Amino acid sequence: MPEKNDLEKLRKAFDEWSKSVEKKLAKRPERKPTFINTSGIPIERVYSPLNVEWLDYLSDLGFPGDYPFTRGVQPTMYRGRLWTMRQYAGFASAEESNRRYKFLLDQGQTGLSVAFDLPTQIGYDSDHEMALGEVGKVGVAIDSLKDMEALFRDIPLDKVSTSMTINAPAAILLAMYIAVAEQQGVPQEKLRGTIQNDILKEYSSRGTYIFPPKPSMRIVTDIIAYCSEKVPNWNTISISGYHIREAGSTAVQEVAFTLANGIAYVRAALDAGLHVDAFAPRLSFFFNAHLDFFEEIAKFRAARRLWARIMKQRFGAKDPRSMMIRFHTQTAGCTLTAQQPQNNIVRVAFEALAAVLGGTQSLHTNSMDEALCLPSEQAVQVALRTQQIVGHEIGVTETVDPMGGSYYVEELTRQICERAENYIKRIDEMGGAPAAIEKGFIQKEIQDSAYAYQREIEKKERIVVGVNSYQVEEEKPTNLLRVDPAVRVSQVEKLKKLKAERDNSKVKETLESLRQAAEGKDNLMFPIIDAVKAYATLGEICDTLRAVFGEYKGVAAFGS
Amino acid sequence: MGSKKKIRVLATKPGLDGHDRGIKVVASALMDAGMEVIYTGFRQTPLQVVEAAIQEDVDVIAMSSLSGAHDYLFPKVMELLKERGADDILVIGGGIIPDEDIPALKACGISEIFGPGTNTQDVIKYIKENVKR
Numbered sequence: 001m002p003e004k005n006d007l008e009k010l011r012k013a014f015d016e017w018s019k020s021v022e023k024k025l026a027k028r029p030e031r032k033p034t035f036i037n038t039s040g041i042p043i044e045r046v047y048s049p050l051n052v053e054w055l056d057y058l059s060d061l062g063f064p065g066d067y068p069f070t071r072g073v074q075p076t077m078y079r080g081r082l083w084t085m086r087q088y089a090g091f092a093s094a095e096e097s098n099r100r101y102k103f104l105l106d107q108g109q110t111g112l113s114v115a116f117d118l119p120t121q122i123g124y125d126s127d128h129e130m131a132l133g134e135v136g137k138v139g140v141a142i143d144s145l146k147d148m149e150a151l152f153r154d155i156p157l158d159k160v161s162t163s164m165t166i167n168a169p170a171a172i173l174l175a176m177y178i179a180v181a182e183q184q185g186v187p188q189e190k191l192r193g194t195i196q197n198d199i200l201k202e203y204s205s206r207g208t209y210i211f212p213p214k215p216s217m218r219i220v221t222d223i224i225a226y227c228s229e230k231v232p233n234w235n236t237i238s239i240s241g242y243h244i245r246e247a248g249s250t251a252v253q254e255v256a257f258t259l260a261n262g263i264a265y266v267r268a269a270l271d272a273g274l275h276v277d278a279f280a281p282r283l284s285f286f287f288n289a290h291l292d293f294f295e296e297i298a299k300f301r302a303a304r305r306l307w308a309r310i311m312k313q314r315f316g317a318k319d320p321r322s323m324m325i326r327f328h329t330q331t332a333g334c335t336l337t338a339q340q341p342q343n344n345i346v347r348v349a350f351e352a353l354a355a356v357l358g359g360t361q362s363l364h365t366n367s368m369d370e371a372l373c374l375p376s377e378q379a380v381q382v383a384l385r386t387q388q389i390v391g392h393e394i395g396v397t398e399t400v401d402p403m404g405g406s407y408y409v410e411e412l413t414r415q416i417c418e419r420a421e422n423y424i425k426r427i428d429e430m431g432g433a434p435a436a437i438e439k440g441f442i443q444k445e446i447q448d449s450a451y452a453y454q455r456e457i458e459k460k461e462r463i464v465v466g467v468n469s470y471q472v473e474e475e476k477p478t479n480l481l482r483v484d485p486a487v488r489v490s491q492v493e494k495l496k497k498l499k500a501e502r503d504n505s506k507v508k509e510t511l512e513s514l515r516q517a518a519e520g521k522d523n524l525m526f527p528i529i530d531a532v533k534a535y536a537t538l539g540e541i542c543d544t545l546r547a548v549f550g551e552y553k554g555v556a557a558f559g560s
Numbered sequence: 561m562g563s564k565k566k567i568r569v570l571a572t573k574p575g576l577d578g579h580d581r582g583i584k585v586v587a588s589a590l591m592d593a594g595m596e597v598i599y600t601g602f603r604q605t606p607l608q609v610v611e612a613a614i615q616e617d618v619d620v621i622a623m624s625s626l627s628g629a630h631d632y633l634f635p636k637v638m639e640l641l642k643e644r645g646a647d648d649i650l651v652i653g654g655g656i657i658p659d660e661d662i663p664a665l666k667a668c669g670i671s672e673i674f675g676p677g678t679n680t681q682d683v684i685k686y687i688k689e690n691v692k693r
Contacts, residue, residue: 118575118576118577118627118629119576121576122576124576129605130576130605131576132629132632132633133575133629133630133631133632133633134575134576134627134628134629137627137628137629138577138627138628202578206578206579207577207578207579207580207602207603208576208578246579246581247579247580247581248581248585334581337676337677338675338676338677339676339677371656371676371677372656372658373628373656373658447581447584447588450581450584450585451584451585451588451589454585454589454680458679458680458681464677467677468679476659476660477659480658482658483628485631485632554601554602554603
C-alpha cells in the first residue's frame with residue numbers, strides 16, 4: 001500500500017480532480033443525485049488507493065487457502081478443478097426425475113441436486129389431504145424408500161455427489177439415501193453430498209418447517225453427530241442465505257442472517273457435546289447470486305472473512321477447515337422476469353459470473369423460464385451451457401480471485417463485512433438467531449427490504465428491462481413444463497401397494513422404537529434408518545415425530 | 561370527509577407454498593393505499609381461507625400460490641365461498657399461474673390474476689374499481 005507521502009500527494013490530486021468534476025456537474029449532471037446500492041452502501045464516483053488505506057494484505061485478505069480465506073478456500077481454486085455444476089431438478093414422479101438427472105449428467109453437469117415436492121418437504125405422504133394439488137409440482141414426490149430407489153436407479157452413488165434440498169425431514173431423506181447406497185453396495189463412508197437441513201431459515205424465509213425450534217435443532221445436531229462418525233464426507237448442513245435473499249433481503253442482510261444462523265448451529269452442536277473441529281469442517285453454505293455484479297463478488301469474499309474470524313475468535317476452532325466457508329450458489333430467481341424470458345439468459349450469465357468471481361464451490365444457474373414454470377429440457381440445457389461457457393471459454397478461471405486488489409471490490413468487501421457484523425451484534429444482543437426469529441426481527445427486516453425494492457421499481461428508480469421499461473406486446477408462452485395431476489393418483493396407488501406388500505408388524509416395531517428415541521435422548525438417525533428400511537412411509541415417520549414434538553404454529557409476523 | 565368505509569382485504573396463501581414475499585408486498589401496498597389488510601400467513605386450507613374471510617367480514621380475498629397448486633386450491637376456495645353464500649366477495653389471485661390456466665380460474669369466479677411483474681398500483685386500482693360490497 002502506498003507510502004504516506006504518496007498518499008498525501010494522491011489526496012491532494014483527488015481533491016483537485018473532484019473539484020473540477022463538481023464544476024462540470026452543473027452542465028453535465030450525473031444520472032442520479034446519489035448512488036447507493038441495495039444494501040444502503042454509498043457508491044463513490046471512483047475508487048483509488050485512498051479508499052483502501054486500511055487494507056493489510058495478510059490479515060484482511062491472506063493468500064488463497066489461508067486464513068481469513070477472503071480470496072478463496074483452496075490455494076488453486078478453479079486452476080485445480082472447476083466448481084461443481086449442479087442443477088436443482090426434480091418433478092412429478094421418481095421415474096421422471098431419474099430421466100431428467102440422466103439427461104443433465106449426460107449434458108455435462110457434475111453433481112446432482114434433488115428438488116422434492118412440498119408434501120415431501122413438509123412430511124406428508126402423497127395421499128394426505130394437505131397434499132391435494134401439490135404432488136410432484138415443485139419437485140419429486142418421495143413417499144418411501146421405494147420411490148428413492150427409483151429416483152437413483154442406474155446412478156452410481158459412489159461416483160456422483162448429491163445435494164438434497166430438504167430441511168424438516170432431512171434425517172429421513174438422508175436415511176433413504178444411505179439405504180439406497182447400501183443396496184448398490186456403496187458404504188456410508190464413501191457417500192458424498194449435502195442435505196440442506198437448515199431449519200432456522202425455514203422459520204424466517206422459506207416455510208417448510210414441521211416441528212417447533214427446539215426439537216428441530218435436536219434433529220439437526222443428531223444428524224451432524226451421526227455423519228461426523230459414519231458419513232464423514234457428507235455436508236451435514238447447507239446454511240442458507242439464498243432464500244433469505246429471495247424473500248427480499250439486501251446483500252448485507254443475506255450475509256448477516258446466514259452467519260447468525262450458522263452461529264446458532266455451531267452453538268447447538270457444541271451444547272450437544274460435540275467438539276468444534278469434529279463437525280465444523282462439514283458445515284457448508286448456500287448463497288444467492290443477485291444482480292449487482294460487484295456487490296455480489298464482494299459479498300462472497302466478505303462472508304468468507306467474517307465466518308473465518310467468527311470460527312476462530314468466537315468458537316476457538318483450530319482446524320483451518322472449520323473456519324472455511326465452502327458454498328453452493330444459485331443465481332437469483334427473484335431477479336428473473338416472466339416478460340421477455342430470453343432476457344433471463346443474460347441476467348443468469350452475469351449472476352453466474354459473479355458467483356465464479358466470488359469463488360463458489362458449486363453452482364446452479366436458473367433457466368430462462370424460471371418465472372413461468374419448472375425448467376423445460378431446452379431451457380435447462382442453456383442454463384448448463386452458461387456455466388460451461390463461463391468455465392471453459394472466458395478465461396476467468398485461470399487465476400485465483402481475479403477481483404482481489406480492485407479498490408472498489410476491496411472497499412465494498414470491507415463495508416459489507418462491517419455492516420453484517422453490526423447486524424450480528426444486534427442479533428447476539430437479542431439472544432441469537434432463534435430468538436431474533438421468534439421476535440419477528442429477521443422477518444421484518446426482510447419484509448421492509450422487499451417492500452423498499454418494489455417501491456423503487458414502481459417509481460422507476462430501479463429499472464427492470466422488459467417490465468417497467470422496454471416492454472413489448474408478447475405472444476403467450478407455449479410448451480411450458482406442466483406436471484400431470486395424474487402423478488398424485490399414481491403415487492396414491494403405489495402407497496396402497498406398498499402398505500399391502502411390506503411387513504407391517506416390522507414397520508410398527510420400528511416406528512415404536514423411533515417414538516421412544518424421540519422421547520429420550522438417543523440419536524434419531526439410527527431408528528429412522530431402521531424405519532426407512534422397513535418401508536415405513538415419510539408421512540408415517542413424520543407423524544411419529546409430530547406426536548412427540550408437536551407442530552410449529554407459525555409467527556405470522558406481518559404488519560407488526 | 562372520512563366517512564367512507566375502508567376496504568377490507570384478506571391476504572392469504574392457501575396450500576403448502578411458503579413463498580410470501582409477493583403477498584406481503586401487495587398487502588403493504590394495499591395498506592398504504594388506505595385499505596385494511598388481514599394476512600393469514602401461509603399453509604392455509606381452502607376452508608381456513610373461507611372461514612377467515614367470513615369471520616373478518618372482508619370485501620376482497622387476495623390469494624397467492626407459487627407452487628402450481630392453484631389449479632386445485634383456487635377453485636376449491638370459490639366452491640366453498642359459494643356454499644357459504646359469500647360469493648359477493650371480490651376474489652383476486654397471484655403467484656406463478658400460467659396464462660393458459662387463467663380462463664378456467666376466471667370461469668369459477670376469480671375476477672383477475674396478477675402475475676409476476678405486476679405493479680401494485682394496478683392491484684389497488686383494480687380493487688377500488690371492482691369491489692362488490
